[in-house]
Amino acid sequence: MRNDFLNVAGILLSGAALLALTGCGTLLSGSGPSTDDVIAQSTSPGVQRYEIVDINSSVLDILRHRGPDSFLTHFGDYRPSVEPKIGVGDxxxxxxxxxxxxxxxxxxxxxxxxxxxxxxxxxxxxxxxxxxxxxxxxxxxxxxxxxxxxxxxxxxxxxxxxxxxxxxxxxxxxxSVSNSVTVTGEVVNGARVPLSVRGDRVMDVIATAGGIRAPVNETYVQLSRGQETVRVAMSRVSSDPKENIYLRPNDVLTLIRDPQTFIAYGATGRNAEIPFDAEGISLSQALAKAGGLMDFRSDPAGVFVFRFEPESVVRALAPGSTLVAHNRVTPVVYRLNLRDAASLFIAQGFRIQNRDLLYVSNAPITDAEKVMQIVSMISSPALTGLSACAYIKC
Structure with missing residues (x-):
């Protein structure tokens, strides 16, 4: 009987050892792909799935020149409005x-x-x-x-x-209805606001409509003129005189509340959708808001930011990318290696955008620890049985 028990225990121990050797990858549960997985899975046989971009000073320079949407850039209109003309319905x-x-x-x-x-x-x-x-x-x-x-x-x-x-x-x-601007959305009093002969800027019209109802850092100003629509942060319009452009008859001004958030996921102290609570934050601030990296679980070399970028940005970051298409966004994964002390400065200059996904991968040792836990869980009954058998001299 003792020999039979020893044979069973040996089989269990052998199975546990084999499980450890194979890595039991299909049995392990994790918070997401490892650093190597994120890099390797950027391409599948013959198809590129997303771009991998290492964050450095050159990348920061490109992203700084990207600039947000601008009323001045799109409409090029920084002059007083023309003298009102009579229109149908006036x-x-x-x-x-x-x-x-x-x-x-x-x-x-x-x-x-x-x-x-x-x-x-x-x-x-x-x-x-x-x-x-x-x-x-x-x-x-x-x-x-x-x-x-x-x-x-x-x-x-x-x-x-x-x-x-x-x-x-x-x-x-x-x-006059033909010389007016329609104001709607997150304003106290949505209305058709007539334009004065002197000329009215964006902030003038918003004030005439009673001001905004939402916090400034959560509000966007959307201006539709003809066939073009541009959205700019309210904080930028209020702080940059060049963005506070003169409006034209039949413009439609819509104030939209859009709280700025990013998603923290993986080996961080807090996995959640986290609000900015400010006009904009850096990657280092985002990591702090997410509770930082978990000491015994995270891989400092595997800090990633998942984002969709417009065509112009991707062409500057990866000129040879096969993913770039006209008038389409491209999936880009930015990688930061926090094992390098200089990357702490880089993290302060990298700006997090609305709806970014911040992901920190597990350290390789974490998966090994999980394997050992499974081996221990499987082998523990056999070892306990052997100990008992030796005690009773079966």
């Missing part, structure tokens, strides 16, 4: 003066020798029709759409010449 008021009484638009001379009668007449407010015209008595339909108030005044005066007594005309726009 409300127009016409007032006409004459040089003497008794004319088309002035009252007749009264008997009182000290009164000359009224010399002016105001035509009721009119909304510019779809034909772009308004009606003026004795002048007919006047085309006003696309013209300034001064231009319309001259046209009406010319049309009344010879009919009225030296007419003088004043054109006003009590309400």
């Amino acid at each position: 409300t127009v008021a016409v007032t006409i003066w004459e040089a003497g009484a008794g004319g088309l638009f002035s009252a007749p001379l009264v008997s009182d020798r000290f009164s000359t009668g009224s010399k002016s007449s105001t035509i009721p407010d009119q909304i510019v029709g779809r034909d772009g015209s308004i009606s003026v008595p004795y002048a007919g339909r006047i085309k006003v759409a696309g013209r300034t108030t001064q231009e319309v005044q001259g046209i009406v005066e010319h049309a009344l010449a010879g009919k009225a007594i030296e007419p003088q005309v004043l054109i006003n726009m009590p309400k």
Whole structure:
């Protein structure tokens, strides 16, 4: 019986040893790929899956020149808005003066020798029709759409010449819908804000709409003009005068709340989606927010940032990349080796972006420790049995 037990124990120990030798890779559970796996899996047979970029000073220079989206760059518009022009749907008021009484638009001379009668007449407010015209008595339909108030005044005066007594005309726009900006989103009062003759910048219009409701560092300003839409951080618009551009009629300004977060995963002290709590943070700050690297588990040479980059950035980082396609983003994995002391300076200059994934791989010794734990778990019953058998002298 003792020999049978020893044979069984030997089989268990042999199996445990074989499991240790093979690495039991399929049985081990981990938080993700190892450093070598991330590098090796960037390509599969004949296909490149993502770019691996080692973070260094050259990479930081390229990313600094990348720059965020900019109103000034896209619209190139840092001049005061042009003088408003009348458009379809605007409300127009016409007032006409004459040089003497008794004319088309002035009252007749009264008997009182000290009164000359009224010399002016105001035509009721009119909304510019779809034909772009308004009606003026004795002048007919006047085309006003696309013209300034001064231009319309001259046209009406010319049309009344010879009919009225030296007419003088004043054109006003009590309400203009064609010279306004639509403001919506995270503002106190979404509205159609009319633009002034002086010109209104982005911050002026936002203030007119009551200001923003969300924190500045979580708010983006999205400007749609024609077929182009650009989104810029509110903190940048408020701090950089060049981004606080003048708006144009029919612009659509949307304030969007988008909390800035990154995901920490792997051998860090905290695996979670973590908010920036600031306008922007560096990789070193992100590691600190994630609880740092775990002393007995993490691989300092395996700190990775997973991100999708635009075409222009990838062409600068990896000119020969086969993944780059026009108007498409490319998956890029940035790697930092914290075993190198100089990398601590590099980490301070590398900026984390919204929705980045920060991953720290396990150290190779961690997998070996897991193997030994499994071997111990399997062999422990056999060793216990042997000890008992030796004690009772079976």
